Amino acid sequence: MSNNIIVTIVHDNSEYDKSFVKLVKRYHDINLVSVESLSAEDFRRSLLIILQVNLTDPKTLRPLREKMLLPERTQVPVLFLLNEFSRREVVQANMLGATDYIAYPCPNAYFINIMGDLVSRTVEKTWSKLSHTQEMALKVSLKVLDDAFENAMNGEKLSHKELKNSCDLIIEATAKDGLTDWMNAIRQHHNYTYRHSMMVCGYLISFGMHFGVKKNDLQSLSLGGILHDISKAHTPLKILDKPAKLTADEWVIMRKHPVNSRIILAEGGWDQDLIDIAVHHHEKLDGTGYPDGLKGKQISDIARMTAIADVFSGLTDKRSYKPAMAPEKAMDIMLDMEGHLDIPLVKAFSSVIFSEEDKILVNQK
Ligand SMILES: [Fe+2]
Ligand SMILES: [Fe+2]
CATH class of the missing domain: 1.10.3210.10 (Hypothetical protein af1432)
Structure with missing residues (x-):
């Protein structure tokens, strides 16, 4: 029996951070997708979307803007991991509708807490059904x-x-x-x-x-x-x-x-x-x-x-x-x-x- 929790991790290159993926996987079932392949279905089936992408790269930003306008996006929290925590990254994350953003790498316990809070809040919303x-x-x-x-x-x-x-x-x-x-x-x-x-x-x-x-x-x-x-x-x-x-x-x-x-x-x-x-x-x-x-x-x-x-x-x-x-x-x-x-x-x-x-x-x- 799976916990049936899908955390979708979005990356923008094939060199994605494998140790980060492993860390999330310890807690939840994950779905790993590239910006290009991110779909409405990913938003629908996920309890949390985590974006580990370069927000200063136009090649990433263009397709990402389109995906973040999908109506299904509003149903799920989106957490951005920022490489430098620069003003430019923060502005972009906000413009893309970030629920939250953090500097990453950060201590594992801090990240797990943030992830857990966001997942739990989504789960608690589903209880109204x-x-x-x-x-x-x-x-x-x-x-x-x-x-x-x-x-x-x-x-x-x-x-x-x-x-x-x-x-x-x-x-x-x-x-x-x-x-x-x-x-x-x-x-x-x-x-x-x-x-x-x-x-x-x-x-x-x-x-x-x-x-x-x-x-x-x-x-x-x-x-x-x-x-x-x-x-x-x-x-x-x-x-x-x-x-x-x-x-x-x-x-x-x-x-x-x-x-x-x-x-x-x-x-x-x-x-x-x-x-x-x-x-x-x-x-x-x-x-x-x-x-x-x-x-x-x-x-x-x-x-x-x-x-x-x-x-x-x-x-x-x-x-x-x-x-x-x-x-x-x-x-x-x-x-x-x-x-x-x-x-x-x-x-x-x-x-x-x-x-x-x-x-x-x-x-x-
Ligand atoms: Fe026990
Ligand atoms: Fe016990």
């Missing part, structure tokens, strides 16, 4: 999750009222309209923490509905999805987004997040089910998981369910260090994870997901 309930659930949960991670980062309390209210909206949207559009809408967002937390939340709600759990328990599952990795607010981004294998020392930091979540949630007065989900979603049935090395029946059903939703979300999502995996392949792998995951529960999860995921694949075409 969903049902009102889904749109509200997405908008509210984005803000609430942002606040929750910021509060966690600053050592402040998370708002029970806001988080529970946002969970109720998500449950209502899933009950009314199913999981499909919800997952598609989330999958395109640039913010990984939001994507992952919401995906785990959506999977847990559907999982819970499949087993006919009561409304209160659905709320716990949904809160568990949103907050299961809350202490990653403290994990350095250079570890979370590292485009390579983690070192042994980095793993030590990464593996602390369930215990740190226990501290945040216990101090915040959250109930035991939620704490259980956050602390034990990396436990394995054979006792080789972390942080407590629990075995078999010592691991609760809700922690087992979260482990499944967490692994599935991780495998099927694109990250800066790996492409997204097809859901069928992810499920095959998970069915082989005996000793780690609860296989009868994985089978139940598969039946919940595949009725939905089939629709996701169809919708993405």
Whole structure:
């Protein structure tokens, strides 16, 4: 399954910057075109257009002016990378209708932030095409999750009222309209923490509905999805987004997040089910998981369910260090994870997901 996000990179010569293309590709599916071949279809299918062209060269400017007048151009943000950041380049970029422009090369983190903001803004605009309930659930949960991670980062309390209210909206949207559009809408967002937390939340709600759990328990599952990795607010981004294998020392930091979540949630007065989900979603049935090395029946059903939703979300999502995996392949792998995951529960999860995921694949075409 692809994240289905198309960032179109426009260049004006065959010597385009390959390392730049590689950097964008770590985050999004890309479409690489020359100024001459840039078409209305590229504007239609893209969530962001990035132009890495020479704005002082008339041979580039002439065709580019024509392309930027296409009516489809207004639907998508356009980011110009300026070689020199000269007055002349800035004037040209503005005249061509730049949404934003930056000097490039610049630090990767700065560029990724700008790109992420522009992609996310386009994605958030598309939410208005969903049902009102889904749109509200997405908008509210984005803000609430942002606040929750910021509060966690600053050592402040998370708002029970806001988080529970946002969970109720998500449950209502899933009950009314199913999981499909919800997952598609989330999958395109640039913010990984939001994507992952919401995906785990959506999977847990559907999982819970499949087993006919009561409304209160659905709320716990949904809160568990949103907050299961809350202490990653403290994990350095250079570890979370590292485009390579983690070192042994980095793993030590990464593996602390369930215990740190226990501290945040216990101090915040959250109930035991939620704490259980956050602390034990990396436990394995054979006792080789972390942080407590629990075995078999010592691991609760809700922690087992979260482990499944967490692994599935991780495998099927694109990250800066790996492409997204097809859901069928992810499920095959998970069915082989005996000793780690609860296989009868994985089978139940598969039946919940595949009725939905089939629709996701169809919708993405
Ligand atoms: Fe985790
Ligand atoms: Fe997770």
